[in-house]
Amino acid sequence: xxxxxxxxxxxxxxxxxxxxxxxxxxxxxxxxxxxxxxxxxxxxxxxxxxxxxxxxxxxxxxxxxxxxxxxxxxxxxxxxxxxxxxxxxxxxxxxxxxxxxxxxxxxxxxxxxxxxxxxxxxxxxxxxxxxxxxxxxxxxxxxxxxxxxxxxxxxxxxxxxxxxxxxxxxxxxxxxxxxxxxxxxxxxxxxxxxxxxxxxxxxxxxxxxxxxxxxxxxxxxxxxxxxxxxxxxxxxxxxxxxxxxxxxxxxxxxxxxxxxxxxxxxx
Amino acid sequence: xxxxxxxxxxxxxxxxxxxxxxxxxxxxxxxxxxxxxxxxxxxxxxxxxxxxxxxxxxxxxxxxxxxxxxxxxxxxxxxxxxxxxxxxxxxxxxxxxxxxxxxxxxxxxxxxxxxxxxxxxxxxxxxxxxxxxxxxxxxxxxxxxxxxxxxxxxxxxxxxxxxxxxxxxxxxxxxxxxxxxxxxxxxxxxxxxxxxxxxxxxxxxxxxxxxxxxxxxxxxxxxxxxxxxxxxxxxxxxxxxxxxxxxxxxxxxxxxxxxxxxxxxxx
Numbered sequence: 001x002x003x004x005x006x007x008x009x010x011x012x013x014x015x016x017x018x019x020x021x022x023x024x025x026x027x028x029x030x031x032x033x034x035x036x037x038x039x040x041x042x043x044x045x046x047x048x049x050x051x052x053x054x055x056x057x058x059x060x061x062x063x064x065x066x067x068x069x070x071x072x073x074x075x076x077x078x079x080x081x082x083x084x085x086x087x088x089x090x091x092x093x094x095x096x097x098x099x100x101x102x103x104x105x106x107x108x109x110x111x112x113x114x115x116x117x118x119x120x121x122x123x124x125x126x127x128x129x130x131x132x133x134x135x136x137x138x139x140x141x142x143x144x145x146x147x148x149x150x151x152x153x154x155x156x157x158x159x160x161x162x163x164x165x166x167x168x169x170x171x172x173x174x175x176x177x178x179x180x181x182x183x184x185x186x187x188x189x190x191x192x193x194x195x196x197x198x199x200x201x202x203x204x205x206x207x208x209x210x211x212x213x214x215x216x217x218x219x220x221x222x223x224x225x226x227x228x229x230x231x232x233x234x235x236x237x238x239x240x241x242x243x244x245x246x247x248x249x250x251x252x253x254x255x256x257x258x259x260x261x262x263x264x265x266x267x
Numbered sequence: 268x269x270x271x272x273x274x275x276x277x278x279x280x281x282x283x284x285x286x287x288x289x290x291x292x293x294x295x296x297x298x299x300x301x302x303x304x305x306x307x308x309x310x311x312x313x314x315x316x317x318x319x320x321x322x323x324x325x326x327x328x329x330x331x332x333x334x335x336x337x338x339x340x341x342x343x344x345x346x347x348x349x350x351x352x353x354x355x356x357x358x359x360x361x362x363x364x365x366x367x368x369x370x371x372x373x374x375x376x377x378x379x380x381x382x383x384x385x386x387x388x389x390x391x392x393x394x395x396x397x398x399x400x401x402x403x404x405x406x407x408x409x410x411x412x413x414x415x416x417x418x419x420x421x422x423x424x425x426x427x428x429x430x431x432x433x434x435x436x437x438x439x440x441x442x443x444x445x446x447x448x449x450x451x452x453x454x455x456x457x458x459x460x461x462x463x464x465x466x467x468x469x470x471x472x473x474x475x476x477x478x479x480x481x482x483x484x485x486x487x488x489x490x491x492x493x494x495x496x497x498x499x500x501x502x503x504x505x506x507x508x509x510x511x512x513x514x515x516x517x518x519x520x521x522x523x524x525x526x527x528x529x530x531x532x533x534x
Contacts, residue, residue: 166510166511166518167518170513170515170516170517170518171513173510173511173512173513174512174513177486199511203518203521203522204522204525204530205503205507205525205530205533205534206534207534208503208504208507208530208533208534209507209510209511212482212504212507212508212511213511215479215482215483215486215508216482216483216485216486216508216511216512217486218483219444219482219483219484219486219487220486236472236475237475237479240472240475240476240479241479241482241483243433243437243440243476244433244440244466244476244479244480244483245440245441245483246437246438246440246441248437249437250437251433251434251437251470254470255470255471258471258472263471263472263475266472266475267472267473267474267475
């Protein structure tokens with residue numbers, strides 16, 4: 001699984017305070033810990049600083065770059081902040097995120113292409129989030145075609161089906177699973193990704209729900225996730241699922257994960 | 268998920284000793300705890316007492332019946348012990364297990380029919396366990412047809428793909444998943460079942476592997492499992508997965524499970 005470490009997000013209280021105080025050590029520490037724990041991308045989000053997003057995005061990236069060369073996930077609703085981020089991030093960045101909203105797509109997609117970045121494509125358009133799985137698949141198809149036309153190949157596209165709270169509709173889990181399976185079996189080299197926390201909204205023991213859901217989605221082909229890589233159990237379950245899904249020759253990664261002590265306490 | 272509580276098995280040391288000492292209270296306690304924890308069937312196995320299996324099977328069932336009317340899983344390699352068990356078990360029993368081995372199938376299948384029992388059908392024949400998933404599917408097809416011909420309908424058949432250790436072949440996890448998906452989508456009203464522990468044979472942190480694997484199999488349609496229902500985490504994950512798989516209207520079962528304190532410590 002391609003893991004985007006989600007922790008450096010200004011909507012989280014501690015991160016907000018650290019950015020506000022320009023506490024480089026705190027941010028560097030979180031960046032390094034996520035990479036050490038196995039994050040393939042480090043997400044950077046300064047969206048809570050309305051009006052100052054580009055400036056804080058620049059500070060965040062320069063700070064993170066002092067400790068790691070890991071690819072970055074440039075996370076913002078603000079196109080200017082994204083472009084500032086992409087300029088600084090260097091190779092292999094991913095844009096988090098684009099949608100099929102006409103104006104946003106028209107402005108942002110060319111920027112993704114210009115910087116040769118990957119992109120997370122959220123399955124919503126100007127109507128907002130859609131409830132019907134077939135309509136969601138239509139948006140996804142349209143986005144993939146449009147991105148391809150701009151010269152962005154499938155291997156740089158991460159489709160996010162936008163998971164909705166299971167507490168609001170019993171079908172939302174199965175819908176997400178079938179959308180992911182459909183996308184993974186229809187489009188060669190495409191990626192599917194999701195944030196996990198929405199599914200458990202409004203329910204107790206949310207981590208248990210999120211962990212379990214990730215396993216169900218992995219069984220359907222999900223190959224990327226936006227998560228907290230410092231969550232030992234989640235990371236251990238991912239390593240275990242990858243082994244069981246035939247992606248770990250001779251169980252080497254699983255055995256190494258165990259030897260490093262990372263599975264301690266998980267039984 | 269239909270849960271067969273696996274604990275009253277004479278190959279487990281404590282159970283062996285309890286049977287040997289005719290310790291009814293110990294057996295009754297384990298039976299009751301499993302049913303209280305959510306087991307739909309209580310497995311009874313006296314197989315470790317070679318030559319005395321039928322006699323000990325009788326004692327086990329009479330003992331279990333003092334505390335619960337739950338359906339029983341009559342678990343034995345010995346046909347005589349199975350018939351003794353079925354006579355005593357009453358309605359809704361399940362035979363654990365039949366195979367496609369010619370002699371065994373020929374003798375046991377009519378007994379399953381005679382007592383109107385359900386049956387766990389292990390996907391092996393006189394060649395033993397097979398490595399090739401297509402050959403396994405052929406055995407399964409043959410067994411289902413033969414059982415149907417005897418008047419045993421799909422809803423009484425629980426197909427067990429016989430899961431093999433992932434440590435011996437990277438493909439075994441995916442093989443089991445695809446067999447289960449194939450069976451569940453091909454045969455109307457059929458059940459699929461598995462014991463979990465084989466998959467993790469030879470590896471550390473076996474519970475983690477077994478729990479994770481059950482989630483992957485549930486995503487593919489597995490609807491029954493032979494497990495330890497006193498394993499809180501496993502039972503909590505099952506309740507969670509059922510909710511996510513659309514089988515828990517309004518999340519009522521999940522919320523009740525939480526209210527009963529059964530999800531405590533699972534995050």
